[in-house]
Amino acid sequence: MSTVTRFPPSPTGYLHVGGARTALFNWLYARKSGGEMVLRIEDTDLQRSSQEAIDVILEAMKWLGLTWNQGPFYQTKRFDRYGEIIKKLLEQGDAYYCRCSKERLEEVREKQRANGEKPRYDHYCRDSNHVMEEGLPAVIRFRNPLTGTVIFDDVVRGKVEIDNSEMDDLIIARTDGSPTYNLTVVVDDIDMGITHVIRGDDHTNNTPRQINIFHALKASLPTFAHVPLILGKDGQRLSKRHGAVSVLEYREIGILPEALLNYLIRLGWSHGDQEIFDQDEMIELFDISDINKSAASFDMEKLLWLNQHYIKAADQQRLAKVLAKRLNKRGIGLCGGPEANEVVEVLRDRVQTLEEMVDGALYLYQDFDEYDENAAKKHLRPVASDLLASLSEKLAAIDEWEADAINQSIEDLMAEKDVKLGKIAQPLRVAISGASATPPIDVTMKLVGKERALERISRALKFIEQRVQNNP
Ligand code: GLU
Numbered sequence: 359m360s361t362v363t364r365f366p367p368s369p370t371g372y373l374h375v376g377g378a379r380t381a382l383f384n385w386l387y388a389r390k391s392g393g394e395m396v397l398r399i400e401d402t403d404l405q406r407s408s409q410e411a412i413d414v415i416l417e418a419m420k421w422l423g424l425t426w427n428q429g430p431f432y433q434t435k436r437f438d439r440y441g442e443i444i445k446k447l448l449e450q451g452d453a454y455y456c457r458c459s460k461e462r463l464e465e466v467r468e469k470q471r472a473n474g475e476k477p478r479y480d481h482y483c484r485d486s487n488h489v490m491e492e493g494l495p496a497v498i499r500f501r502n503p504l505t506g507t508v509i510f511d512d513v514v515r516g517k518v519e520i521d522n523s524e525m526d527d528l529i530i531a532r533t534d535g536s537p538t539y540n541l542t543v544v545v546d547d548i549d550m551g552i553t554h555v556i557r558g559d560d561h562t563n564n565t566p567r568q569i570n571i572f573h574a575l576k577a578s579l580p581t582f583a584h585v586p587l588i589l590g591k592d593g594q595r596l597s598k599r600h601g602a603v604s605v606l607e608y609r610e611i612g613i614l615p616e617a618l619l620n621y622l623i624r625l626g627w628s629h630g631d632q633e634i635f636d637q638d639e640m641i642e643l644f645d646i647s648d649i650n651k652s653a654a655s656f657d658m659e660k661l662l663w664l665n666q667h668y669i670k671a672a673d674q675q676r677l678a679k680v681l682a683k684r685l686n687k688r689g690i691g692l693c694g695g696p697e698a699n700e701v702v703e704v705l706r707d708r709v710q711t712l713e714e715m716v717d718g719a720l721y722l723y724q725d726f727d728e729y730d731e732n733a734a735k736k737h738l739r740p741v742a743s744d745l746l747a748s749l750s751e752k753l754a755a756i757d758e759w760e761a762d763a764i765n766q767s768i769e770d771l772m773a774e775k776d777v778k779l780g781k782i783a784q785p786l787r788v789a790i791s792g793a794s795a796t797p798p799i800d801v802t803m804k805l806v807g808k809e810r811a812l813e814r815i816s817r818a819l820k821f822i823e824q825r826v827q828n829n830p
Contacts, residue, residue, distance in 0.1 A: 361393025363554045364547070365419075365426065368400045369411035372604035373418035375656065376558060376588045376596065379622040383556050383585060385424045386623070386644040396550050397426035402433045402542055418605040422615045423637075428550070433542050440537035443545050443575070444498055444530060452574040453530060455496040456483040478526045495533035500541070500571060502527050508566035513583035514649045515559070520566040528567055540564055544571040552580050556646060559584035583646045586626055586653040596656050608661075612684070612712025614672065617665040626654040634667060662710040669706050669715070677702040677715075684716045685723065695723035696805040704797045704805065722805050725814075726792035729821070733787075733794040742785035743822050745775060749782060750815045759808040765800040789818030 363384035367377055388395040397419070401407040416430070433440075447453035456479075467477040484501065503522045512518050530541040537545075543564075547555065555565075562584045572579050590600035602608060608618055620635055627650060629635075629643045669677070678698035685692065692698060701719050709715045720726070729738065752767040768782055783799045790811060796802040803811045 359553060361388055361391035361553050362396060362428075362551050363388045363393065363556060364396040364398055364550065364552050365424075366396075366398040366400045366543070366546070367415050368403065368406075369408060369415055370403065370406040371411055372606060373415045374596075374603045375605060375608075375618075375622065375625075376603075377415075378418065378422060378424075378605045378618070379588065379625055380557055380585060381419060381424045382422070382619060382622050383583075383627075383644075383646065383649070384554075385426075386640055387554060387556060387646055388427070389641045390644055393553070394427035395425075396431065396552065397429035398431045398433065398546055398550070399429075400433050400539070400542070402536065402539070404434070407434075414606060418609075421609055422605065422619055431546070431550070433546065436542070436546070437537065439549070440531075440542055440545055441535070444537065444541065447500065447530070447571075447574060448498065450574065452501050453498050454484055454501055456499045456527075456529075457494045457496045458482055459494075476524075481527065484527060497529045497533055498531040499527040500530045500567075500574070502567070502570055508569050510565065510569060510579070510582055512562070512565075513581060513646045514586070514651060515562070515584055518562065518565070522570070525567060525570070530571075540567050541571065544568050544575070544577075547580060548572070548575060548577040554583065554646070555580045556583045556585065559586050583649065585649055586651065588625055589653045589655040591655055591657070593655070600656065601658065610713075612714065612716070613661065613665050614668045614712070617661065617668040620668070621661045621664050624660075625656065626650050633664070666710045669709060669712070672706075674699055674702055674706075677706060677712075680712055681715060681719060684712060685719065688716065688720075690720070690723050692723065696807070701805060704801055708797065721791045725810075728792065729788055730793040733792075734821070737785045737788045737794060738818055738822050738825070739785075740822060740826055742781075743819060745771065745777065745782050746785055746789060746815050746819055746822075748775070749786070750812060750819075753803075753808070753815075754812060756808065759804060761798075761800040761804045764803050768800065785818070786815075789815050 365381040365384050367373065373381075385395050387393075399412055399415075401412070419426070444453060448455075458479075462482070463479070466480045466482075470477045470480075479499070484499070502525045505522055507519055507521050509517060509519045528540055529538055531537050546552075565582055565584070569579060588596045590596045592600075596603060602611070605618070609615070616637070619637070619640070623635060623640055623644065624633065627644065627648055629648070635643065678701075681702055682692055682698045701722060702715070705715050705718050709718060749767060749771050752771060753764065756763045756767065768779070768786075771777075771782060772779060784794060786799055787794050787796050787802070790796070790799070790803060790806055806814070
């Protein structure tokens, strides 16, 4: 039987990193075993689901390259099918109508709590021949077995055992007839031929309940693998308060999709000490049986480190396109500035994110408003005036504005004035870029362009003059 995995998000918000990791594991396992992955949108909670959330989830999956082979299937389009199965369960005697009022259920629970018992449905309607009060709203409950034990072999957690006596008679249809999560999941997993259910271990408690429904429907069970949660650095479940958790937020700050995937596969799965995995390797080496049993914690530093690696390794043309697009988004065109390709070549080894690359490229395309305060204080001082003015003359005489020629001018000046490189390069950096950290200064000036570079030196000279005047 060929492997079929599934990714079934509930579209109640963005795709978060935990969901993306679940999708990745399902995707990898399907690829690895030559099988398929189903994408199913679990949108039965009409109040909390939205088309916008569906769009955002699909976009995030596409961005990560987590392609699906079947679907997307929408649960809201399958209500007839769920209705059929509910009817079947009723006919078989595996489900029953329950007309208990909220007040009655609350009373029962109160009593149970007072007696120190676990609150649960007391089976009032289960075997009774209560005269059905027609017109009273009814839910439909699954008739969970009363005795025996549900045992399943979870690929990650090992043997899981739960006594049926611990389980409630689940509501499988609400008073308006709409089916509930545990029912729809089982019907879909059966109908879609799912062989492997790989999901977050927050669903482990649902599994034995679902297994009983599988049995009632005489369907064979899929293999279950429950993946430990992702925690924040403080050991609490990863959430918004730990920072970005939405996949598209990572795209926004300039994480490459391959870096995020590489990061996610290592969160809760390992292959020796290896940290870097390209896609083929991931597919080849991944196995659900190697998923770690303990929760993994999210480490932004490590994600940035991987991103840096992938930025260094990425195709230059691709990065140039990304740079142009991101500059455009900030209202900056490339006209009159250096080729995006050249900029990428110079900046790619110096940044951890694409947005950092854009930040580092800004002064190459547009004039900066102000100098960095500390950098200007330290480097744009009267001692630098003479050096900058003399250098400006030499630079003005350069015909071919190339890094070599610029460098030669700086070296000539160092020899003439008998000064070390720092004495010239640091004021020059601040003059050219507004701050004191740039790529090698000759390369930087080449990218800025001759006219702009000379203008900026003269702006710096004026700044120094002004400073002297203000503090005589
Ligand atoms: N729709 C569920 C969720 O987003 C997943 C259910 C499942 O994997 O069975 O948490």
